[in-house]
Amino acid sequence: MSEILEKRFPAADTSSSFTGRRMQASSAFVWCNSFILGKPCNTFLFSACFGPWDKGPQHGFARIKRWQVESPPKEEDGNIVCCLSLSDDEETRQMWDYQFKLLYTIQLGASSLTLKLTVQNTGNKEFDFTTLMHTYFRTGDISHASISGLEQLTYIDKVADGKEEVEKREFVVIPENYDRVYKNCPSEIIVKGVTEKSGDVLIKTHNFPDIVVWNPWADKAKAMGDFGDDEYKTMLCVEAGYVSKPVTIGSGSVLHFSQTLSML
């Protein structure tokens, strides 16, 4: 992968000024993605519910399973494209007895990143799940970052025990620990003041009605083993997903989800 990247994007900066493992991993592409599939608490979720899960790891198993290379990186129309896959196995069925195949297609362009998720129900039982793309953005200074496109939306405030509120601000800034699920979001959201050039990024989504906004802030940052104590000052998570309610997929059916992150 790195030879193709270096050939295609010789200027790409993969160095990292972060100390914590979590953010080091993310800075390679300025964004990083891990994704979560699942549904809270009961049968969930191949990969888990969004959040704590009584049958498996927080946020599910997909982000910690070893994926297969469905198609290796290749250059396509000036982009680098590759596809990974994950199917159910003995371990996943132990936690969650359903059959599935996931396809995760990554398309890297000069100033955009498209991430497509295809969920196939390969079994004879319908199941439901939630899914999220857990995107980390790097910012020069969190106090200069903001998100637009969330005004007048209802959000679940996980810091306030799930209380529902309505967002009044045109530009959402983050002055403290934030962990919010914005519901029924428009398909275009803008994150301002991110990337090392403090530029703006357009998030364009398909079939993701929710946006999670997360920053652990000081105390939680200190409590996280793979996160530097001060790294909350230079990161922001804006996560496209389907988490506020589960998706149901019938036996033999296929569903598509995607997000494109474009530098503006």
Ligand SMILES: O=P(O)(O)OC[C@H]1O[C@H](O)[C@H](O)[C@@H](O)[C@@H]1O
């Ligand atoms: O530490 P992790 O398991 O990666 O979760 C990191 C965060 O992910 C999401 O943003 C959730 O809304 C947060 O509640 C959680 O703390």
